[in-house]
Amino acid sequence: MKRFGSTLAFFIGFLLPSFAYGWEIASFETRVAIHRNATATVTETIVADFDGESRHGLFRDIPIHYTDRAGQHFRLRLRVTSVTDQAGRPWPYRLESAGRYQRVRIGDPDRYITGEQTYRIVYQVERGAIRFFPDHDECYWNLTGNEWAVPMRQVHAEISLPAAAKQLRAIAFIGPYGSTEQLQQIRTTSTQVILDPPRPLGSYEGLTAVVGWEKGLVHSPSPAQVFSWWIRDNWVYGIPLAILGFMTWLWWVRGRDPQTGESIVVQYEPPDGLTPAEMGTLLDYKAGLQDVTATLIDLAVRGYLTIEVASTRWWNRDYRFTRRKDFWDDPALALHERKMLKGIFGSGNAAGYDTRLLSELEMKFYDTFAEVRSSIYDALIAKKYFDGDPNTIRTLYLLGAAGVGVGVWILLMLYRTSRGESVFLPEFIAAGLSWLAMTLFAVVMPRRTLKGAKILNKVIGLREFLYRADQDRVRRMNDPSLFERCLAYAMVFGVAHQWARAFEGLYTQPPTWYVGDWQTFSPTQLSHDLTRATSSMGQTFTSAPRS
Template identity: 40%
Template sequence: MFKKITFLLSLIFLLPLSSSAWEIKDFNAEILMKKDGSYYVTEKITADFGYELKHGIYRDIPVKYKRGPGNYNLILNVLQVEDFEGRAYSYKVKRKGKYLSIKIGDPDKRVSGVNNYKITYLVKRGINYFKDYDELYWNVTGDEWAVPIHKASAVIYLPKGVKYEEVKLACYTGMYGSQISSCQITPHHYEVEVKTGYLQPTNGLTVLVGIPQGVLAKPSLSQIISWFLLDNWFTFIPFFALVFMGVTWFRGGKDPARGSIMPRYTSPEDLTPAEVGTLYDERADLDDITSTLINLAVKGYLKIKETESEKFLFFSKKDYLFTREKDYKEDKSLKEHERLLLEGIFGSTLEFNTLSGLKNKFYTYLPKIKEEIYRELTKKKKYFAANPDKVRLRYLTAGIVIGGIGIFTIPLVNLLSGISIILAGLIVLGFSYLMPRKTKKGVKVLADILGLREFILRAEKDRLEKMKLYNSGIFEKILPYAMVFGSADAWADTFKDIYKEPPSWYESPYYRTGFGTSLFVHDLGAGLRTMGSTFTSLPKSAGGGGSGFSGGGFSGGGFSGGGFGGGGGGAW
């Protein structure tokens, strides 16, 4: 029994050994530098599969690097793969993420023992350019091999006319990030040889060569820009987002052409201030609702009295008393949002209510009032193609989601890609305010609304007298609409000579010493702001390839696994 257990344990411990029993006997690279900044790399790899049967090896070389906020892509063209005697191997080259993978061998044939592989490829964009020198920073073996490398070496053939005395040299060995230089540099006349001994799995050899300025051709500014844009194509994402949203707006958000604007002194099609304000700026907001409350007071449905609710020493706090003057429930002349507004104040039975009594209560009516305003203008009157709030929300949500994706992209990809996606999200957010679309009918009515606004802004006493419109009735009738346009002060100033008494629907203790339209509108505006604050009040429970030279590797910035090249591979 003991012998059986010992045998099984031996098999278990031998399994991982057998899975990685092959090894690399020798890894040599020859690098031929050209004055145009490119270089040829020939890797000679001697693999010993032992008794294992393998199709061949694969070599994964990184070609995509993170540099600064963006990406940097190496250009690597595989020229040939053969053995040391010049016999060609069958191989396939494909992109695997950031790697260019070279898979060598015949899928219908297996080999064992020692096999030699000679891989030749051309590298472009593999030079780092600095102020005082240009740099070849090349990870010779790569540090991602799962098997040991018994010995590794590299021969760097310097650009034509450059001697080794003119260059800076360094080499590093070990795991990624190691600054150990367990390697030997032997310079010759126009070439440099670098050697190291045994490399454990995930250990590698890296070389640095600093070439004097002016020897290697530098890419032009236009070439650098074009490479950058190709490497970081996602920088075009905001542009594509802008074009997409522009086309989307043109097709589905742009209003039809509007006709000419003619001044008018009545609301088009008897629209309420809430409807006028919503069609004017494409949103039903609090100013539209409070202005409609004043309009209902002008029509005689309620009275508003300014009172004092609290008094402390010489200071008092204003309150407002609302008195119901008409039964609104069965009044067919009222629109649903007007009825809801009155219901929110008086309920079903109250004759009186105070503004303070509406605190933390009226807010439940606001969504219903807004929904009815939109329903009236969209479904009944067909002024909007769709509910503007819902259209905006759709694009706002899309913009926020896109921006959120950009934030998560920054640590996963790079800063530049994340910022590009965030900018695209901001573009969608910006267009969300342009996307609500009016119909032809809606645009026609908008022209009339703008005519009313023009009348309010241009109103003059002499002209109104000629039109027989200079009276208190027209002042009160137009006042709620002037409030919607933010022109109440100008409207009040026009009537300052005729309007000497406060309206019957508004009472204040502060007018005993005198009344003026400007003071009235000022007080009314302050009151509406207070009402708006109360109406919305809620109860508390509701709620890569970089340089190796520190600037260069000769100032302590280089390390094993740095620079271009590297990667690793395996057997298959």
């Protein structure tokens, strides 16, 4: 009874599509001739029975877009050479893109046909019919396609090799896409594989064969040919390469610093009266958090405030800032330094705070932080060290990078859609790489002027001195204030610990501008304490309330 039910269900599934569509495929014959140059000639003879309705013709969808095991897109290279009837008379046809398929639309739009009609489609497969492995080659081919909504009453297929094979192996699968049902009716000779399914194929069922043979029977494509195919299949990667080339050219003419022709000479003092924040910004184009916090240390060294550890609990370490003198009208201060002090103490005279805790500035200093950074940029532009605001230039290029990435994606999507093709992984990658190319250059597009490039050499010279200083050299310099005077500069350069080690045993008394909780004092202990302090300051200065 179960066998009867299964048989009945099969025949109902087979007959329903033909009733629904009014036609069916009486026979489908495929002959694949493999050539020594790894190409193949495919001849498909389709006999369509339009007995139930009048039609203009039919269309054959051949899958041509694939993704390999590495996730790379590749395109089957095929060329339709003829479409004829059983007598060799040509049928009118046109080729269309239909997603991942090459569609062969056959028939005259001004003419209706009925009854049995024969369509013989011949096409050359230039790439994709043969797959090459280290120990063998094989032909993996869908002989009928799985896109037919109507059934096929009879299917026959032949695959021919260019010469006799010693190790010819074949396996075939029948059924819907992904089916593991193996075809048993396979005959092989030394040069040919013949497949005859014992049953009709239902709608959306197909026949796929895998035929393998020993190496050498078919010539493998050369590396140059494989690379050429890859370029043609993945031409979208040329877009980010073109953008990378354009950005390289643009950087060369618009972003590259002028050449000074001067050598870097070690400097023992900050050049041109630059503050630590200005020097750090000149070095990397960024007025960063480290530059701002080092400014506070420099102001403390210069006597404008003291910094004291107010709480030593590791989970809640706090600092007390105490104003030591008025600052608002002090001509010795740069604008960003005055704004820094004003953000902490308010007015720079008796009307302001004398003492503030770092914790009191939480969620309140972020506007001042932005103003301080802006003032640093303005000062360097006013001194003609930068050819424009580096932060603005970076922002414009970052916005441009986002626009280019989105634009490339939209254009590629529209291009694929207009051709009836699907969007594949390379389009995503091309858009992402286009964005990345511009984003990377956004960092280096700010440019120093010739004056700025010359000062930069001196900045690098000072950094070299602070990094490589040793006790013998600083002892010979005999300058008691040298350590404190250059400490904030060493901090913006990231060499504070190296600078402190050079003064071990020479700088023995704790500073008056910083009161720590140490039991024994040393320059390296001070350096570690200041690193911890500026880290806490940075977190507080940039904290902002949630919107």
